[in-house]
Amino acid sequence: NMIVHDMGSGLDSWKTASNSETYGCIIYHIGNNLLNGSNWEGHGHGMYLQNDTIGVKNIHNNIVFSTYGYGIKVWQTTTTDAIGNFDIQNNIVFNGGAASENLGGVGNNSRTHNFFVVSNSVKNPIRNTVIKHNYTYAGINTPRPPVNAFGLNYGVDNLTLDSNYLTGQTRLGFSNTSVFNASVNGNTIIAGIPAAYGYYLWGFTAIDFPQNTYLPQQPTSGLEYFVIPNNYEQGRAHLVIYNWDSVASVQINVSKAGLRTGDIFELVNVMDYYNDIVTDTVAASGIITVPMTGHTFAPVIGSTKPPVSQFPIFGAFVTRKVGNTGTASISEINNNTLMSIFPNPSNDNTTVRFSTTHSGFYEVTATDISGKKTLIREKDYFEKGNQEIHLDTKDLENSVYLIRIEDQQSSFIGKLIINK
Numbered sequence: 001n002m003i004v005h006d007m008g009s010g011l012d013s014w015k016t017a018s019n020s021e022t023y024g025c026i027i028y029h030i031g032n033n034l035l036n037g038s039n040w041e042g043h044g045h046g047m048y049l050q051n052d053t054i055g056v057k058n059i060h061n062n063i064v065f066s067t068y069g070y071g072i073k074v075w076q077t078t079t080t081d082a083i084g085n086f087d088i089q090n091n092i093v094f095n096g097g098a099a100s101e102n103l104g105g106v107g108n109n110s111r112t113h114n115f116f117v118v119s120n121s122v123k124n125p126i127r128n129t130v131i132k133h134n135y136t137y138a139g140i141n142t143p144r145p146p147v148n149a150f151g152l153n154y155g156v157d158n159l160t161l162d163s164n165y166l167t168g169q170t171r172l173g174f175s176n177t178s179v180f181n182a183s184v185n186g187n188t189i190i191a192g193i194p195a196a197y198g199y200y201l202w203g204f205t206a207i208d209f210p211q212n213t214y215l216p217q218q219p220t221s222g223l224e225y226f227v228i229p230n231n232y233e234q235g236r237a238h239l240v241i242y243n244w245d246s247v248a249s250v251q252i253n254v255s256k257a258g259l260r261t262g263d264i265f266e267l268v269n270v271m272d273y274y275n276d277i278v279t280d281t282v283a284a285s286g287i288i289t290v291p292m293t294g295h296t297f298a299p300v301i302g303s304t305k306p307p308v309s310q311f312p313i314f315g316a317f318v319t320r321k322v323g324n325t326g327t328a329s330i331s332e333i334n335n336n337t338l339m340s341i342f343p344n345p346s347n348d349n350t351t352v353r354f355s356t357t358h359s360g361f362y363e364v365t366a367t368d369i370s371g372k373k374t375l376i377r378e379k380d381y382f383e384k385g386n387q388e389i390h391l392d393t394k395d396l397e398n399s400v401y402l403i404r405i406e407d408q409q410s411s412f413i414g415k416l417i418i419n420k
Contacts, residue, residue: 006301012048019055031068042068042100059088071096074117084127094137096146098308115148125155137314138168155179174204184209219244227256235321264323345419348394366401
């Protein structure tokens with residue numbers, strides 16, 4: 001569950017990292033630009049993987065996006081008889097190469113891939129590899145939309161490519177390599193590359209692998225989403241949404257994420273991980289509302305390009321439980337109100353601004369993620385209108401708190417992080 005961003009290289013798991021696992025990480029803005037003639041090309045990949053031992057390399061439940069180079073790269077170059085043995089499942093990969101100033105265009109496909117699973121030695125097809133339940137997106141708002149490549153150059157031996165949701169051009173080394181021993185079943189393969197770049201399948205046709213769903217055009221209606229719970233952090237999950245209707249918000253059932261009625265959760269847009277966070281509670285229906293517009297995006301360090309957004313059609317989020325309450329949802333409580341907390345994170349002193357709709361006595365409390373409530377101020381009288389109060393928070397331990405300012409008629413709730 002690491003956050004790795006704005007590095008020259010992301011998480012590299014090479015041959016010496018046998019029997020390793022890379023899990024639950026969010027990796028973005030990786031790499032740099034290099035000038036090739038008159039064109040800036042992106043180098044540096046979100047994940048760079050090699051393996052030549054009998055140990056399995058597990059790559060599970062990661063989100064990789066907006067790299068300079070590839071999203072996830074498996075590049076087998078050993079001159080010995082490489083084993084392979086990759087298990088790549090439940091990853092979300094999008095905007096491969098989007099951070100680079102790569103000019104793109106027809107004929108220039110340098111390093112614009114979400115998945116790049118390729119051998120570079122005649123002795124070494126990619127062997128004994130499972131690629132399942134992964135989710136990609138390739139928008140057409142980049143010079144060269146990212147593609148997915150599996151088994152080019154020297155093929156694959158015992159590959160399972162099943163139940164993935166792949167948008168953009170998908171390339172298999174089926175008809176262009178000496179060996180392509182693979183199970184290719186249950187995938188949804190969707191277009192997304194303009195016609196000028198050629199047909200969206202390369203190296204195979206739908207007839208070669210009929211047990212898949214092929215959509216030659218990107219859908220313009222419908223909703224698909226996938227909730228991926230986290231094995232190492234209870235109440236946390238990754239969420240990927242394909243909002244083909246392009247509506248402003250979508251309804252998502254989060255019961256698979258381990259969230260239950262009354263749980264307070266944070267919904268984090270991974271493209272602005274530290275700032276674009278919505279806090280709410282799970283309603284009795286188990287359904288939450290996810291906004292697909294109005295998001296913010298962290299700038300890419302070292303690139304002159306603005307971040308490439310795929311909203312409202314596509315979005316990736318983290319959901320994480322931060323507490324529990326039996327009250328109505330925070331969005332309902334805060335309707336027609338305003339509350340801000342700063343500095344945030346804070347240590348000993350915190351300022352809260354809010355706007356009351358009536359005069360009265362208010363109580364101020366802080367509730368941590370375990371549900372423990374601490375009384376900060378028992379009774380304060382506020383007139384109707386804009387308010388500012390200063391809270392002594394030196395006795396609060398490091399944690400995430402819900403600050404409540406409430407009387408019998410109304411309640412103001414905001415999130416405060418204490419970090420001393």
